[in-house]
Amino acid sequence: MKILFFGDIMGKPGRQAVAKILPMLKREYAPDFVIANVENLAHGKGVTLATMRNLAEAGVDFFTSGNHIYDKPEYKEVFAEFGDRLVRPANFAPEFIGDGYKIVEIKGEPVLIANLLGEVFMEKQVDQVPLTSPFYKINEILGKVGSAAKIKILDFHADATSEKRAMGFWVDGRMSAVVGTHTHVPTADAQILPQGTGYVTDLGMTGAAHSVIGVATASALERFREHDLERKKVALELPEEVKGFEVSYVLMEIDELSGKCQNIISKAIPNLEI
DSSP, rough: EEEEEEHHHHHHHHHHHHHHHHHHHHHHHHHHHEEEEEETTTTTTTOOOOHHHHHHHHHEEEEEOOTTTTTTTTTTHHHHHHSSSBBBTTTOOOTTSBSSSEEEEEEEEEEEEEEOOOOOOOOOHHHSSOOOOOHHHHHHHHHHHHHGGGGGEEEEEEEEEEHHHHHHHHHHHHBSSEEESOOOOOOOOEOOTTTEEESSOOOOOEETTSTTTBBOOHHHHHHHTTTTTTTTBOOOEEEEEEEEEEEEEEEEOOOOOTEEEEEEEEEEEEEEEO
16 A cells, blocks of 8 residues: 655645645555645644645645644634544544544555654643643554554654654554654655654655745744744745745555555655746
C-alpha cells in the first residue's frame, strides 16, 4: 500500500501548491491514499469549511492536525462535515470536539490514522488545552485498536526533534509509520527503524517559497527584531520576485500482510515553479 503524506499546509499558497502538484504526484507514484496536515490551512492557523473543501477537491483523502485546530470560530462546523476524515490530537482533553484517531478503509484494508501533540516546548498550549502524555496515550490507542487494523500511521505534531525521535522508538514494531509535523522544516532522516516502523522527524511544510516557514519574510524579520513573537503575517500572496511554492511530503510503502513499512522516501521541493 502506498500512502502519500504532505507536511503542514500553510495558508493559501499551501492550498494552491497542493492543487498544482498533487495530480502530478498521483501520476508519478499512484498512491492509494493521500493525507495532509491541516492545522495551518486557513490563513496560517486553524481550518474553515471553505479551505477544507478546497483541499478535498484537490484530491486529499484524510486530514491530520495539531495545536491550532480550534483557532477558527467555525471549527465545530468543520468537524461536523469532515469528522469522518479529520483527526485532532488524541491527547487533548476528551471533552474537546473531534476524534484523535480513526480507522479508515484503504483498498479493502482497515488502516489506523492517529494524531498526537508533543509536550516539550508546548507550555502555552498545555495551559490552554490540557494534555495527557502522548507516550501513554498511544499505548492506550493501540490497546483499544488491537488487531482491528494491521496498518497504523501516526502524525506526531511536536516541537522537539528529540521527543519525536523518542516516539519513533517507543512504537517501533507496533506502528507502520511515525511522521513528525509542526516545525515546517523537512528533516533528512527518513528511515525504517529496527522493528519495521517507517520514520521521519519532520515532513516540512507546503506553502510559499522563500518565506520563513510560511510567514512573509518581512513580517518574520520584524517579529525577531522587535521581540514581538505574537505578530506575524502569513505569506498569503506570492511576492512578485517569488515564482513558486515550497512543497514537502513523504511516500510510504507498507506491506499489507505484516503492517511493516517497506520503504519511505522524503521529498522537499524548495521552489516549485508556477
